[in-house]
Amino acid sequence: MKTIDELLAEGVAGKRVFVRADLNVPLDGDTITDDGRIRAVQPTIKALAEAGAKVVVASHLGRPKGAPDPAFSLAPAAARLGELLGTEVAFATDTVGESAKATVAGLADGQVAVIENLRFNPGETSKDDAERDAFAARLAELADLYVGDGFGAVHRKHASVYDLPGKLPHAAGFLISTEVGVLKKLTDDVQRPYVVVLGGAKVSDKLGVIDNLLKKADRILIGGGMAYTFLAAKGHEVGISLLQADQKDTCLEYLAEAEKRGVEFVLPVDVLVSSEFPDLKTKAPAHPDTVAADAIPADQEGLDIGPKTRELYAAKLADAGTVFWNGPMGVFEHPDYANGTKAVAQALLDSPGFTVVGGGDSAAAVRTLGFDETAFGHISTGGGASLEYLEGKTLPGLAALED
Numbered sequence: 597m598k599t600i601d602e603l604l605a606e607g608v609a610g611k612r613v614f615v616r617a618d619l620n621v622p623l624d625g626d627t628i629t630d631d632g633r634i635r636a637v638q639p640t641i642k643a644l645a646e647a648g649a650k651v652v653v654a655s656h657l658g659r660p661k662g663a664p665d666p667a668f669s670l671a672p673a674a675a676r677l678g679e680l681l682g683t684e685v686a687f688a689t690d691t692v693g694e695s696a697k698a699t700v701a702g703l704a705d706g707q708v709a710v711i712e713n714l715r716f717n718p719g720e721t722s723k724d725d726a727e728r729d730a731f732a733a734r735l736a737e738l739a740d741l742y743v744g745d746g747f748g749a750v751h752r753k754h755a756s757v758y759d760l761p762g763k764l765p766h767a768a769g770f771l772i773s774t775e776v777g778v779l780k781k782l783t784d785d786v787q788r789p790y791v792v793v794l795g796g797a798k799v800s801d802k803l804g805v806i807d808n809l810l811k812k813a814d815r816i817l818i819g820g821g822m823a824y825t826f827l828a829a830k831g832h833e834v835g836i837s838l839l840q841a842d843q844k845d846t847c848l849e850y851l852a853e854a855e856k857r858g859v860e861f862v863l864p865v866d867v868l869v870s871s872e873f874p875d876l877k878t879k880a881p882a883h884p885d886t887v888a889a890d891a892i893p894a895d896q897e898g899l900d901i902g903p904k905t906r907e908l909y910a911a912k913l914a915d916a917g918t919v920f921w922n923g924p925m926g927v928f929e930h931p932d933y934a935n936g937t938k939a940v941a942q943a944l945l946d947s948p949g950f951t952v953v954g955g956g957d958s959a960a961a962v963r964t965l966g967f968d969e970t971a972f973g974h975i976s977t978g979g980g981a982s983l984e985y986l987e988g989k990t991l992p993g994l995a996a997l998e999d
């Protein structure tokens with residue numbers, strides 16, 4: 597894999613360099629609530645601009661449905677990038693249309709532009725190779741060189757991640773090199789007990805990783821939205837909690853496999869429930885009830901792990917040699933449902949092992965809940981990406997960067 601240092605040494609002055617970043621930041625309206633992912637890719641953009649490149653930054657944000665949707669515009673991220681760089685950053689209001697072409701054509705050496713959300717075009721995420729390839733070909737017209745630095749998206753076989761690098765001379769940015777370096781260490785030299793904590797809301801995406809993690813981890817702790825499919829699989833009522841009903845049998849298979857392999861598989865013993873999802877804007881008090889995990893009322897949803905589970909998970913992390921954590925334990929964006937996530941973050945800090953926190957929201961949670969991010973072993977910008985890397989899978993966005 598060519599590094600950005602090698603690319604810089606070859607000279608990028610006057611060249612248009614496409615930087616595939618992951619600027620998928622949490623937003624409250626158009627206010628960015630955590631800019632960690634923008635800061636993480638800044639060194640690559642800065643180095644290219646300082647070397648005289650015309651830098652074209654591209655990313656997805658959220659999961660729009662293949663058409664423009666103002667709620668998912670990258671304009672706030674472009675503005676924040678400009679603030680961090682201390683320079684004007686141009687913004688194109690489309691991806692490969694007239695605005696993008698004119699914006700890129702108008703760049704002077706050393707200037708930076710951001711193009712609009714790649715997922716506004718259906719070709720970006722298409723499962724049809726030809727449709728993806730056609731979109732990648734249009735993106736390729738915007739640049740002379742490609743730098744992959746969107747670590748959070750390298751597990752996606754998407755046009756800008758997988759197809760585009762094949763069309764341009766390419767290299768890996770600083771962020772991808774750092775992320776891969778740390779995660780590689782975690783796979784090559786894992787100190788035991790190796791504890792994996794999984795939560796969050798991307799349940800269908802992330803349930804699948806458990807299959808492989810069962811072969812690697814000593815303990816797996818489940819929280820967040822991930823817990824309820826397991827509880828339902830065990831025959832418990834989960835009310836209106838997040839549920840992947842078609843995955844219940846898979847969950848039972850995982851539980852059986854864990855027992856067979858001697859992997860401790862730990863589910864919440866109590867949860868905080870409410871009949872309503874909390875108001876994340878006003879943060880009005882939610883008054884949740886605490887119930888046993890096998891006693892969730894039919895009209896309520898589980899929104900955080902409960903106090904007994906917090907203690908249990910802290911105990912299960914106390915002797916960890918290595919911890920990988922992806923996915924908040926609850927709807928941490930509301931203070932009444934942040935305690936589970938806080939407890940796990942604190943337990944990582946108290947554990948003697950090497951601790952890795954992965955994922956856009958997990959990393960944002962750690963920072964917005966007031967933890968010192970430098971106290972963790974590594975904060976990864978990718979949740980799904982780091983999980984799939986740790987599974988030992990070939991990630992499309994990394995494979996595409998190899999020579």
Ligand SMILES: Nc1ncnc2c1ncn2[C@@H]1O[C@H](COP(=O)(O)OP(=O)(O)O)[C@@H](O)[C@H]1O
Pocket residue numbers: 795796797798799819820821822838898899900922923924925926927928929954955956957958959978979980
């Ligand atoms: N019990 C729950 N019900 C609904 N959403 C939840 C629950 N627990 C956590 N979440 C949500 O999960 C989201 C983060 O999930 P995810 O994207 O999978 O994590 P990451 O970005 O760290 O990989 C947060 O917005 C949080 O509010």
Ligand SMILES: O=C(OP(=O)(O)O)[C@H](O)COP(=O)(O)O
Pocket residue numbers: 618620658659748749752798954955956957977978979980981
């Ligand atoms: O937020 C992301 O992943 P993560 O929640 O697993 O950290 C990445 O930006 C990838 O987004 P996607 O899961 O919509 O492809």
